[in-house]
């Protein structure tokens with residue numbers, strides 16, 4: 238088994254590198270159905286950091302860029318599934334055909350690290366250069382709490398470090414290019430209709446969905462093994478996932 242990957246968040250905190258563990262032992266209490274997605278992401282990262290992030294460490298998770306938070310979720314999922322690729326099915330925008338894609342986890346983690354290394358970008362606005370910074374989890378929390386009437390303009394305004402934000406559309410496009418993990422697009426060619434296109438993929442949402450499935454699977458395992466062997470939840474979770482699988486297979490045969 239390989240060691241769980243870490244993300245270098247680049248914030249002034251007690252720990253330099255987060256080490257992630259799988260969702261199954263760490264996060265059975267998490268409510269993946271929560272409508273407050275930014276808080277859910279912080280909760281998942283906090284529960285799956287080793288050691289768990291609470292207090293000021295949890296605040297540091299909020300201060301991570303959205304790209305780093307996606308990277309953290311990816312690292313947690315990789316620790317959970319022990320898989321090097323993220324398999325996804327997207328629909329061809331031309332003919333609707335299902336397209337299977339395999340995204341290398343290492344490549345996506347590199348994108349997250351690279352995003353952390355470059356927290357700002359300069360774009361050509363209609364009134365001269367504009368310096369933008371990456372959006373952070375704490376921005377999402379503030380935007381959510383503020384309930385702006387014009388959320389897009391308010392969001393862009395908070396990300397302008399220097400210059401005039403007169404045209405939100407230009408800055409919006411610049412941000413999408415600057416932040417490939419948060420505005421993720423897959424360049425796919427369709428074998429059925431031949432269309433080559435950029436298909437948007439909500440990486441954060443799809444990772445949360447996978448983690449929710451892993452959590453549900455663990456809870457099912459706990460229930461089955463507790464019933465079969467009379468173990469407590471803590472006893473079942475102390476058994477590595479691969480051995481739990483073996484015990485469950487034995488249960489099927491008996």
Ligand SMILES: [Zn+2]
Pocket residue numbers: 329330331332333334427428429430431432
């Ligand atoms: Zn097609």
